[in-house]
Amino acid sequence: MDGIIGQDRALDALRTALRSNRLHHALIFHGPVGVGKMTTARAVARGLLCHERPEGEARWCGTCPSCLLFERGEDAAHPDLHVVTKELARYSDDRRIRERKLMTIPVDVLRRALLEPVYRAAQLRHNKVFLVDEAEMLAAEGQNLMLKTLEEPPDNTYVILVTSNEDRLLITVRSRCQRIAFVPLADEAVSRWMDAQTSDLSTDDRQWLVPFAAGSLGQALLVLEYGLVAWSRDVLPHVDAMRDNRCDPELGARMASLIETFAKQWVDRHDNASKEAANRRAAQLLWSMIGRHARGRLAETARQCTGEPVSDEPRLEPWLAVIDALQETERDLAAHVNISLVCDHLVSRMSRSLAQR
Numbered sequence: 091m092d093g094i095i096g097q098d099r100a101l102d103a104l105r106t107a108l109r110s111n112r113l114h115h116a117l118i119f120h121g122p123v124g125v126g127k128m129t130t131a132r133a134v135a136r137g138l139l140c141h142e143r144p145e146g147e148a149r150w151c152g153t154c155p156s157c158l159l160f161e162r163g164e165d166a167a168h169p170d171l172h173v174v175t176k177e178l179a180r181y182s183d184d185r186r187i188r189e190r191k192l193m194t195i196p197v198d199v200l201r202r203a204l205l206e207p208v209y210r211a212a213q214l215r216h217n218k219v220f221l222v223d224e225a226e227m228l229a230a231e232g233q234n235l236m237l238k239t240l241e242e243p244p245d246n247t248y249v250i251l252v253t254s255n256e257d258r259l260l261i262t263v264r265s266r267c268q269r270i271a272f273v274p275l276a277d278e279a280v281s282r283w284m285d286a287q288t289s290d291l292s293t294d295d296r297q298w299l300v301p302f303a304a305g306s307l308g309q310a311l312l313v314l315e316y317g318l319v320a321w322s323r324d325v326l327p328h329v330d331a332m333r334d335n336r337c338d339p340e341l342g343a344r345m346a347s348l349i350e351t352f353a354k355q356w357v358d359r360h361d362n363a364s365k366e367a368a369n370r371r372a373a374q375l376l377w378s379m380i381g382r383h384a385r386g387r388l389a390e391t392a393r394q395c396t397g398e399p400v401s402d403e404p405r406l407e408p409w410l411a412v413i414d415a416l417q418e419t420e421r422d423l424a425a426h427v428n429i430s431l432v433c434d435h436l437v438s439r440m441s442r443s444l445a446q447r
């Protein structure tokens with residue numbers, strides 16, 4: 091199994107288990123988006139599905155019928171590798187499921203892609219592997235239906251649940267699986283990856299992007315694909331200007347338009363994506379951008395503080411209030427308040443908090 095930069099602990103645990111043939115039959119790979127969980131899950135599957143895995147090693151032979159499918163890039167057609175994603179809904183017989191914009195993995199999809207085939211014999215007469223991507227998208231009903239399989243799977247069967255939001259898996263699911271933690275990547279690894287992706291980022295943009303990616307290549311990719319560096323240039327200077335009692339009256343509307351544009355592109359690029367989920371994702375990106383900026387300003391201000399509560403508190407308070415405002419806005423968003431209103435509300439709260447009296 092090739093190394094994914096920065097995931098040494100997770101990979102060591104998996105390699106050791108594979109070498110000694112003691113890999114748990116039900117695994118959870120959890121950790122931030124874009125740090126190599128699914129890539130690793132596919133590599134583990136490849137090792138498990140290999141018919142001639144070298145004794146005591148965590149790799150595959152490269153020449154057996156299973157390996158040949160992977161070698162030829164035909165793993166999507168591998169009869170014993172079952173990848174469950176919410177996108178499978180596209181192939182449902184039920185038109186309502188096919189056309190519904192998905193925020194969950196429908197039970198019907200889970201049934202066809204996992205609950206039923208799990209009890210069939212492996213077609214290549216070796217192991218079967220089931221990978222569930224975005225497992226947190228399984229509603230409680232689907233998770234409950236999996237319990238028996240996770241508890242006592244048929245022979246030669248492995249299930250790997252991949253999730254960036256492990257809290258949304260039921261305790262009963264978690265307790266039946268071995269959990270493997272993936273961690274955020276080091277800034278250096280993100281920076282190196284960016285060099286390979288693009289050469290036209292300015293030093294300033296890069297300095298902003300690498301910490302914003304917070305160790306996630308998925309987040310970094312999102313920034314590059316959706317031009318989020320431009321968001322930071324468009325919005326953050328206006329947040330700073332509020333400290334000088336200047337508030338751009340159009341800021342809320344512009345923020346809403348950035349969110350809408352992102353969501354539209356997202357829905358165009360992802361089959362079955364819901365506009366509502368895409369809006370929320372975009373808004374959360376924007377809030378986290380502003381939040382990171384406010385925490386930076388807070389840290390700068392704290393360094394200038396003298397240790398006198400009377401003079402320090404009024405200087406720290408405005409940025410703390412911005413962070414509170416962002417959290418409150420998160421709740422507005424969860425309550426499905428219209429996105430333009432949410433943005434206007436956030437701007438007015440921030441400008442009140444930051445204005446010098």
Ligand SMILES: [Zn+2]
Nearest residue numbers: 140151154157
């Ligand atoms: Zn092989």
